[in-house]
Amino acid sequence: MTLRLFNTLPGQIEPLAPADGAALRMYACGPTVYDYGHIGNFRTFLQVDVLRRFLKLTGVRVRHVMNITDVDDKIIRNAAAAGIPISEYTAKFEQAFFEDLDALKVERPEVLPHATEHIGKMVELVQKLEAEGAAYKTEDGSWYFRLAAFPQYGKLSKKDLGGMEDGARVDVDEYEKDSARDFAMWKAAKAGETAWDTPIGRGRPGWHLECSAMAMEFLGDNFDLHAGGEDLMFPHHENEIAQSEMATHKPFARHWMHVRFLLVEGKKMSKSEGNFYTLRDLMLKGYKASAIRLALISVPYRHQLNFTFDGLTEATSAISRLRTFHERLTAGNFEAGENPDLQQAAKKAETEYMAALANDLNTAEARAPIFDLVRAGNTAIDQGHLLADDRDAILAVLKDFDAVFDVIRDDDAELTKRALAWAEEAGRIGEVSAEVREGSALTDEAIEALVVERTQAKKQRNFARADEIRNDLASKGVVIEDSKDGVRWKRK
Numbered sequence: 258m259t260l261r262l263f264n265t266l267p268g269q270i271e272p273l274a275p276a277d278g279a280a281l282r283m284y285a286c287g288p289t290v291y292d293y294g295h296i297g298n299f300r301t302f303l304q305v306d307v308l309r310r311f312l313k314l315t316g317v318r319v320r321h322v323m324n325i326t327d328v329d330d331k332i333i334r335n336a337a338a339a340g341i342p343i344s345e346y347t348a349k350f351e352q353a354f355f356e357d358l359d360a361l362k363v364e365r366p367e368v369l370p371h372a373t374e375h376i377g378k379m380v381e382l383v384q385k386l387e388a389e390g391a392a393y394k395t396e397d398g399s400w401y402f403r404l405a406a407f408p409q410y411g412k413l414s415k416k417d418l419g420g421m422e423d424g425a426r427v428d429v430d431e432y433e434k435d436s437a438r439d440f441a442m443w444k445a446a447k448a449g450e451t452a453w454d455t456p457i458g459r460g461r462p463g464w465h466l467e468c469s470a471m472a473m474e475f476l477g478d479n480f481d482l483h484a485g486g487e488d489l490m491f492p493h494h495e496n497e498i499a500q501s502e503m504a505t506h507k508p509f510a511r512h513w514m515h516v517r518f519l520l521v522e523g524k525k526m527s528k529s530e531g532n533f534y535t536l537r538d539l540m541l542k543g544y545k546a547s548a549i550r551l552a553l554i555s556v557p558y559r560h561q562l563n564f565t566f567d568g569l570t571e572a573t574s575a576i577s578r579l580r581t582f583h584e585r586l587t588a589g590n591f592e593a594g595e596n597p598d599l600q601q602a603a604k605k606a607e608t609e610y611m612a613a614l615a616n617d618l619n620t621a622e623a624r625a626p627i628f629d630l631v632r633a634g635n636t637a638i639d640q641g642h643l644l645a646d647d648r649d650a651i652l653a654v655l656k657d658f659d660a661v662f663d664v665i666r667d668d669d670a671e672l673t674k675r676a677l678a679w680a681e682e683a684g685r686i687g688e689v690s691a692e693v694r695e696g697s698a699l700t701d702e703a704i705e706a707l708v709v710e711r712t713q714a715k716k717q718r719n720f721a722r723a724d725e726i727r728n729d730l731a732s733k734g735v736v737i738e739d740s741k742d743g744v745r746w747k748r749k
């Protein structure tokens with residue numbers, strides 16, 4: 258099964274397979290480690306995770322490179338304000354970034370280069386571009402890319418760049434003007450700034466140069482896929498293409514994947530709107546990492562996601578349905594044999610699930626047959642129709658589902674505990690909801706003891722005490738469920 262994925266460059270869906278037949282070489286723009294990541298950043302990383310997990314599920318080997326930008330204007334400014342070296346400043350946020358990726362179960366790319374460790378390659382690229390007549394040095398010692406040297410500029414974003422003025426320059430990494438400008442690849446050192454002494458002068462690389470140099474260093478001049486958020490298409494990705502293709506005279510990435518922005522409660526996420534959330538903000542409010550993962554991937558990457566708290570609640574209960582069903586299958590005793598209807602249902606779910614993902618990673622359509630199967634399976638268990646071979650067939654489908662979605666395995670309690678420990682350290686414990694604080698203080702053993710006490714109270718017809726225990730646990734985020742199979746409890 259070959260994935261068909263929208264390619265921004267030609268503007269159409271195309272098959273995506275490794276050109277060398279061995280491994281799919283892909284580059285995804287990574288974080289600038291100057292602050293905690295917000296859910297908009299993480300949506301992009303999660304959607305790229307869905308891509309790489311699905312490729313692996315279909316048997317494609319992946320060589321995935323993601324840069325860590327550990328030097329830029331903001332980092333230099335913030336480190337100076339904190340009075341510490343930039344490496345010390347970025348180390349803290351890099352560690353936080355990986356903790357967040359782990360909490361969200363984002364797989365690590367195969368290669369994670371730091372910009373500051375590849376300055377030599379960036380300098381070489383500027384030298385090559387100078388030899389091509391596409392780079393020039395300004396009076397202060399900075400180096401710029403000459404846009405007029407690359408007439409195809411704009412081919413990715415298809416922007417109308419009519420306002421392009423020869424020689425007009427911009428020295429910041431991010432700019433929003435539609436009219437293109439010669440952009441800084443290398444910035445001359447200013448007094449007191451972190452800088453490197455190199456053959457092209459003393460200074461530091463710009464962000465665009467970093468990605469071109471590191472992508473080609475680890476993947477070759479021409480590779481299979483380049484991914485990033487839609488906000489990076491212009492100018493960042495256009496600049497990467499211009500630098501790389503001018504230097505090598507070969508096409509840079511063949512396939513471009515852009516993940517759309519999200520809205521939060523219907524509005525653009527911003528600090529001034531009060532709807533700006535890091536992963537940690539949400540976890541302190543009591544939302545589980547698994548629910549945040551599911552909510553952020555359940556809308557396909559090319560669609561705008563409206564991230565809402567209702568959506569998070571929906572994701573929480575969907576995961577709970579999956580986990581409860583999975584537990585019923587693994588813990589239950591089923592008679593030998595198979596039920597043709599369930600065998601058929603499992604096959605259908607698997608086929609539809611894989612087909613939906615192969616169709617431009619349609620995660621929303623991929624979810625639906627899995628939840629249909631959960632419903633059918635639960636009904637069959639209730640009626641005693643589910644047999645041992647059916648259990649195996651259904652578990653195999655859930656395994657493939659989790660190979661991409663990864664929400665059934667439950668380590669939410671541990672992750673919440675870690676978020677609390679961080680809040681304590683960061684002086685943010687006051688933001689933690691009471692339910693989370695108290696629930697986390699409650700050990701599994703303490704909960705078990707209360708559940709046993711409640712069962713005994715019910716037997717003795719002491720319903721007041723039984724209700725009291727149930728309500729007390731509920732206020733601490735623990736739910737008790739009475740079912741035919743006995744009493745179960747779980748953390749909400």
Ligand SMILES: [Zn+2]
Nearest residue numbers: 286287468493
């Ligand atoms: Zn990049």
